[in-house]
Amino acid sequence: MTIDRPGPQGMNDTSASGENLLFLTDEQLRKGIEAMFFAYRGFTADPDRILSELAYGRAHHRALHFINRSPGLTVNTLLTVLGVTKQSLNRVLRTLIEDGLVESRVGRKDRRERQLYLTAKGGELERQLSEAQRARMRAAYRMAGPQAVAGFRQVLEAMMDEQIRAQYLSLKEVRI
Amino acid sequence: MTIDRPGPQGMNDTSASGENLLFLTDEQLRKGIEAMFFAYRGFTADPDRILSELAYGRAHHRALHFINRSPGLTVNTLLTVLGVTKQSLNRVLRTLIEDGLVESRVGRKDRRERQLYLTAKGGELERQLSEAQRARMRAAYRMAGPQAVAGFRQVLEAMMDEQIRAQYLSLKEVRI
DNA sequence: TTGGAAAGTCAACAAGACTGACATAAAATG
């Protein structure tokens, strides 16, 4: 027997305050869960294709992304942002350094630290990867419109872990 | 320099067609990309904790989820939905069947097929996992409000691969 | 100066993805 779902159009309610709680049915939530799952697949698909040709993986992409965004960050900072162990990150970093995509300089103030920078070659790959990902994001944003994008960001932020959200929000102010 | 985000309420524009293209700067897109990354971590965090205590992984959760949603689906359908190879899926299914969480019955019409069902025990774990995930989704939805949720879903759908989106949209109509 | 803490590296292992080859049973087709 078919269910009678509330329907996505039943949302043009008068109050955006959350009065109408019909959209919080388990069925609606399940759809949101599946949308996240499928969308994340699309989100990573384009960079993954590029990476697989270079014998790199998603972890390499993530490292390149955050080193590009915050040049000079330390290994410790990076592994905190990525949420992985230092050993796991280290393997990825080692190949990136060996291949001349990332440069690791001894920290200025604290010589135990290593500060990470992209080389020209590393910057080039990062640009290629992120441009592929941005292209999809851009298309999705265009398709959905500015209002939807604002909602998209709101929900994503609310879905993050507390500490991560604080981290993410503080990163918002960071310049390129 | 800090960005001025459009803001969820300042969006009462005349056209939802995407006239205002300011939100498509690379900086805005990069934030969307990072929001996806961090949010997905939160999205999977709660089930992951439960699973790790049972020596299961995310792959087991995904299988349980889709078997629960479409009882009797075939192995082939499931691996198409999950986007993995049969060898990969088989390893996961085997343990779930051995542990008495999933039942595999010979297909009715086509006896080559195996139809998958959750056992009572499997249903219980699925409920525990999905309830943890729904709780976070519910909280995020409440925090963001119905209008944001609609936008969230719109952008996610636009981000999926073509074929996946078609699949996802068709699944919307499916009954439990 | 010495001992602990912090940052990073090396080694070994596990989960879960992949490919390729092969087996079996059932359905479909000529």
Add this chain to the structure above:
DNA sequence: CATTTTATGTCAGTCTTGTTGACTTTCCAA
């Protein structure tokens, strides 16, 4: 009826990426 195709399962091997444990180097404070 014989052959081919389809659906599934299995074995073996590889790769990425996560883990823990043990170690070195460096800093800092008692």
